[in-house]
Amino acid sequence: MLCLTAPEAGVRVSDMEYEPVIGLETHAELLTESKLWCRCSTRFGEPPNTQTCPICLGMPGVLPVLNERAFELALRAALALNCAINRPTFFDRKNYYYPDLPKNYQVSQNYCNLGEDGWIEIPVDAELRRVGIHNVHLEEDAGKNLHAQHGGAHYSLVDLNRAGTPLLEIVTRPEMHSVAEADAFMHTLRRLLLYAGVSDCKMQEGSLRFEASVSMRPAGSDGLGTRVEVKNLNSIKAVRGALEYEIERQTRRLREGRPVEMETRLWDAERGRSAVMRTKEEAQDYRYFPEPDLLPVEISDRELARVRASVPEMPVLRRSRFERDYGLSEYNASVLTDSKQVADYFEACVAAYDSPGSVANWIMNEALALTNRRGIGIAEFEISPERLAGLVRLLNEGRINARVARDIMHKMIDTGKDAPTLVREEGAEQVSDRSALDPVIQQVIEENPQPVQDYLAGSKKAVGALVGQVMRLSRGKADPKLAGQMLRQKLDRMQ
Amino acid sequence: MPISPDEVEHVAQLARLELTDQEKRKFAGQLDAILTYMEKLNELDTSGVEPMLHGVEGRQPARPDSAGPSLPRDEALRNAPESQNGFFRVPPIID
Known part of the structure; x- marks a missing residue:
């Protein structure tokens, strides 16, 4: 499935061993009925653009109002991930242009994330290993783009039903060193989010999505190499594929003496490969600044204790x-x-x-x-x-x-x-009464000469067939253990 | 440090604004004046002063999580230059 070209002739290839350094960003849609800043429904699979309003369409002059459930679920997740909670916390604008983002900015968190410095324990080689959580924050999801080609005309279609859906982002520290560890992390995190009841984690509906960052370093060293980000990972399987591909690609480059470029790549699950989406020069400048339309969110001691108690x-x-x-x-x-x-x-x-x-x-x-x-x-x-x-x-x-x-x-x-x-x-009570079973046993022995003969000839297994007959005659109510015992006693006496 | 026209060009690009050379020079001067003014604040000793999180006093109110009615789709699409089958239609996006 890896389709990388062979090294060019004459290129010296080293046999240096490298190990990957992997970090993951996880996006999980929160289990709310309504969107983060407005009352539009978050239901999946509705006809396009039937769940929008002036707030999530980004009309001028509107004011977002925080969904208390979304905030609580995000807080619960941050606590389940052992994070320190910033009180108060606040929101920031992340500015970029894309048709699925009607406001031209995403309300997210950057300067004061809800949760920071947490950890999760994942099973690795029959032991538990801690992976650090850099931060957990609350933000809004974007809409969906559909790329269409119709009679030579290219255009894109945009559905904003999803725009404004509460989204939890969980950012790990770059502390995983194999595909297996990343896999264990994703499964463990998914189960944690399901357990905590914060997300349905349905990957086929986009409720759980990932982005990976991968760099390579000489095995055993503790430096950090040039980092490559991979986006468009919509399943655990996609992350595995993209990591395997990226580890192979970067290792090959390094062994051939070519540097790894800092870039963002897009995973193509169908073709099992990634392609450059943007280079370092084109890196995004999101110009984060505090969201002026929302006030800082306070979390009282009582509220914190209540949510902490709700972490299962x-x-x-x-x-x-x-x-x-x-x-x-x-x-x-x-x-x-x-x-x-x-x-x-x-x-x-x-x-x-x-x-x-x-x-x-x-x-x-x-x-x-x-x-x-x-x-x-x-x-x-x-x-x-x-x-x-x-x-x-x-x-x-x-x-x-x-x-x-x-x-x-x-x-x-x-x-x-x-x-x-x-x-x-x-009347289904088991018949475990010898006197009640006795006539049935007698009848079965009389009516089934073949298995009886087999048994007497030394085939002890034949008793099974007779027990079956006892069960049939008793309409399943006989105690099969007792029936077997009684049959053997009777047959042994016939010898 | 004076703001250069190149920096103005960069910021303009991020905001998807097209500026003439004359505008770039003009805005460079204006931005420079604003930033120089803000620099003055650095002269203040703010150690021991709680950072202000927002220009407005108070804390964010929240609302219960219950879904309400959305806009009729025709209404939602009405301002769009183009729409098709209930979607907004936009120039092709190359990922």
Whole structure:
């Protein structure tokens, strides 16, 4: 997928080892109903330019008013990323011209970011490594451009529905040194943002976007080489591709004795390569200055404490707590904490029925299998955690067998009734009473001479077929373990 | 330090303004006068003075996050020199 040209003939190529220095900027759209400075909806996928007003269109004489939810979500994210909070914080104008930016400036933060000097822990080689967060700030998103070519006429179309959507920008320090680390960072950050409920992180809808900066230095040194920025990274996969490409490109240049130029490149995911977007000479001069239309935002001690309390336990910590407190395997703990909804569901189940191991198995093997198949989240699952716990309890107490339990789970969804009610109504209680099972066992042995013969001839596996028949005749209610035991006893006596 | 016409040209370009040579000289002089005046402020000892964050006293009020009506699309597009299928239509953008 890398398509770089071979070195020119006669060029001496060194074999110096280089290591990349990677920093990432992440943009995440915040989960609000309305835009950052006006009440236009932020809903995705609406017809073009149906969610605009004089404020987000950049008409003269309008005044932005801050969306309190957007500010709170940004603050929550900054706290989740262990940032120091600037109080008060304020907004700045970032000036540039582009058709998707109707005001010709973006309201962002530069001189006094909401959060600074934070960190995030990412898993690298089975250990946790800290990556520094340079700053976290709140800004507005731009609109969308569509590049059209129609009968030889070139033009662009602009949709401003997205203009003014609250956007969180998270800037790391240049502290990652491999594609794998960058990958771990992106996954960890995405899960953190989902956990904190600040963004839906839907990359296919542009809710989560990245920009990378990459430089190379001799392996083991601690200097910084010339930095190249790569834009247009709309998925984690795109970042990986762009980093691999850039590391290869810069290493080759350095080994050939050619300097890396400071430039901004644009990633082309389809072709798996990047191209120069602008050089150092054309570097943007954004002329940041404090936004005069907005006053500084104060955060009281009480407000800060309230938002701090709303930061949920982070996935990495929750996973180790699940292993420690519930005795779950590392794998089970990681599956159950992958999303906050599933982890909450699990803990609510355990609160109702303190049997974490069997609850974990039932959620992973049955509930999640079902919700995944139906393409819904556990939060939309019809069976409440308390009711699922009730079902697992019946199963563990031996009152129903696993097959019946599965059947009851489906009926719970269809009827909205709880497990004990359904078991009673269906008469589905497991038959674990020897005297009740005895006639069935007898009948099965009489009606199935072939497996009986096989068993008697030494094929112990044949008992499985007979248990199957017992289950069929008892309409699934027999305790299969007991049935197997009774069959073997009876057959062994026939020998 | 006097402002040169080249600096005026740079700033004008950033603001997408086209200036004649005469205007560049004129604005260089004006900008120079403003900046020289502002330089005077540096003579003041401001150590121990809290930086002023905004020219207006007070703190930013916020509004609840609830969506309200937007402009009808025709209205939104009405000032645009060109539109097409509900989009603003602009000269081609080369990324």
